[in-house]
Amino acid sequence: MDKLVIKKSPPLSGSVTISGAKNAALPLLIASLLADSTCSFENVPALRDINTTLLLLKDFGASVNQVAKNHVEIDASQLNSVTASYDLVRTMRASILVLGPLLAKHGKANVSLPGGCAIGARPVNLHLSGLEKMGAKIEVEEGYIRAEVDGRLRGARIFMDMVSVGATENLMMAASLADGETILENAAREPEIVDLANCLNSMGAKIEGAGNDSIKITGVKHLQGCHYSVLPDRIETGTFLVAAAVSRGSVRCEHAAPATLDAVLSKLEQAGASIKVGEDWIELDMEGRAPKAVKLKTVPHPGFPTDMQAQFMTLNSVAEGSGVITETIFENRFMHVPELQRMGAHIELEGNSALSKGNSQLTGAQVMATDLRASASLVIAGLVAEGETTVNRIYHLDRGYEAIEHKLSGLGANIKRVSE
Ligand SMILES: CC(=O)N[C@H]1[C@@H](OP(=O)(O)OP(=O)(O)OC[C@H]2O[C@@H](n3ccc(=O)[nH]c3=O)[C@H](O)[C@@H]2O)O[C@H](CO)[C@@H](O)[C@@H]1O
Numbered sequence: 124m125d126k127l128v129i130k131k132s133p134p135l136s137g138s139v140t141i142s143g144a145k146n147a148a149l150p151l152l153i154a155s156l157l158a159d160s161t162c163s164f165e166n167v168p169a170l171r172d173i174n175t176t177l178l179l180l181k182d183f184g185a186s187v188n189q190v191a192k193n194h195v196e197i198d199a200s201q202l203n204s205v206t207a208s209y210d211l212v213r214t215m216r217a218s219i220l221v222l223g224p225l226l227a228k229h230g231k232a233n234v235s236l237p238g239g240c241a242i243g244a245r246p247v248n249l250h251l252s253g254l255e256k257m258g259a260k261i262e263v264e265e266g267y268i269r270a271e272v273d274g275r276l277r278g279a280r281i282f283m284d285m286v287s288v289g290a291t292e293n294l295m296m297a298a299s300l301a302d303g304e305t306i307l308e309n310a311a312r313e314p315e316i317v318d319l320a321n322c323l324n325s326m327g328a329k330i331e332g333a334g335n336d337s338i339k340i341t342g343v344k345h346l347q348g349c350h351y352s353v354l355p356d357r358i359e360t361g362t363f364l365v366a367a368a369v370s371r372g373s374v375r376c377e378h379a380a381p382a383t384l385d386a387v388l389s390k391l392e393q394a395g396a397s398i399k400v401g402e403d404w405i406e407l408d409m410e411g412r413a414p415k416a417v418k419l420k421t422v423p424h425p426g427f428p429t430d431m432q433a434q435f436m437t438l439n440s441v442a443e444g445s446g447v448i449t450e451t452i453f454e455n456r457f458m459h460v461p462e463l464q465r466m467g468a469h470i471e472l473e474g475n476s477a478l479s480k481g482n483s484q485l486t487g488a489q490v491m492a493t494d495l496r497a498s499a500s501l502v503i504a505g506l507v508a509e510g511e512t513t514v515n516r517i518y519h520l521d522r523g524y525e526a527i528e529h530k531l532s533g534l535g536a537n538i539k540r541v542s543e
């Protein structure tokens with residue numbers, strides 16, 4: 124398995140091009156299941172999760188044409204299977220998003236239950252109860268969700284008692300081809316939801332209010348193909364900005380979407396960064412200063428994203444002063460803390476809060492992470508740790524960061540991939 128070897132590096136400097144967002148691209152590719160003709164997507168990041176999604180679509184019988192590295196065409200108008208097998212689903216939780224589209228278009232779906240994962244239990248009850256409210260009959264047997272509907276799904280008023288990105292996306296896609304009107308209450312407001320709604324509307328859907336907590340979807344009988352460019356990745360952007368801040372450097376992110384990063388940019392300013400933004404770029408400059416520790420709490424958008432929590436844990440570890448990070452979205456998302464402690468970070472865990480004493484001098488070590496953003500936090504730590512850090516099992520990083528070692532090398536980092 125590949126690993127990344129990182130040596131203490133100079134302050135990051137230069138510019139980096141941001142890829143399309145993993146969390147936008149996954150539901151967009153899956154939305155092609157709803158269309159009667161070819162969907163063409165550009166700015167699709169070259170990631171392991173994207174490959175898994177394309178395999179899943181091919182497994183259903185869709186035809187997939189990789190036009191260029193970041194451009195893919197999908198024709199899912201004719202399928203020969205509606206079963207998403209455990210082998211594919213187990214490596215990517217977003218696979219659950221095929222449930223709504225398959226049920227809405229083909230009246231039937233069998234999707235393996237995604238199972239537990241490193242950051243928490245991640246149940247799918249909201250996806251299932253929402254679809255049941257729309258008329259689906261759902262049973263869970265032998266590890267599979269078996270769902271079917273007599274005729275078409277029916278529009279419904281659905282209140283979700285937790286804010287869920289995935290459930291909002293699944294139900295929005297299902298409702299697009301349902302009979303009548305669906306109202307999703309307490310919907311997630313993430314930019315990726317808005318991107319999905321824009322794409323579905325370009326396919327002929329009637330969705331209003333995406334980006335607010337109440338979304339109205341008027342079902343239509345057919346959706347056609349589309350030509351759509353994926354939103355830039357706000358989490359990848361934030362990761363490079365934090366890496367720059369931790370290294371006391373100066374970095375410009377190109378092809379970014381600054382409006383999706385308000386909460387992250389605000390925390391970086393509190394950490395002492397000087398930030399400038401344009402329409403599609405962000406510049407961060409530490410002017411040689413060490414970052415200051417921040418206090419933050421993860422909450423649904425537009426608040427501070429849980430997917431940036433681990434990276435800020437590294438920032439707080441090396442920053443001046445003490446800081447506190449509270450995780451409220453996932454019950455087990457501090458897996459990076461013991462690894463950072465092994466590198467010399469002074470962090471204490473108290474329930475769902477992590478208190479950092481700051482000013483830690485990190486030293487290189489062999490580390491390993493069991494989730495994507497945890498791995499990113501260790502890569503950032505490796506940039507400023509004395510000596511050499513080896514981040515093992517980078518399978519997770521490859522799920523969510525396109526060519527991370529090349530992008531970081533371009534900013535002056537001393538990092539290389541070693542294949543075994
Ligand atoms: C592919 C993708 O877009 N992944 C993102 C998505 O994951 P995902 O869509 O899986 O996350 P959710 O927003 O659904 O999860 C939020 C919380 O709701 C809970 N929950 C969710 C569904 C459900 O049926 N029941 C339930 O209790 C979860 O366990 C979690 O505690 O949003 C998360 C929260 O911003 C991000 O960290 C992930 O990067």
Ligand SMILES: C=C(OP(=O)(O)O)C(=O)O
Nearest residue numbers: 146216217430495496523
């Ligand atoms: C948790 C994440 O992704 P996923 O929902 O795909 O596991 C993430 O992107 O940080």
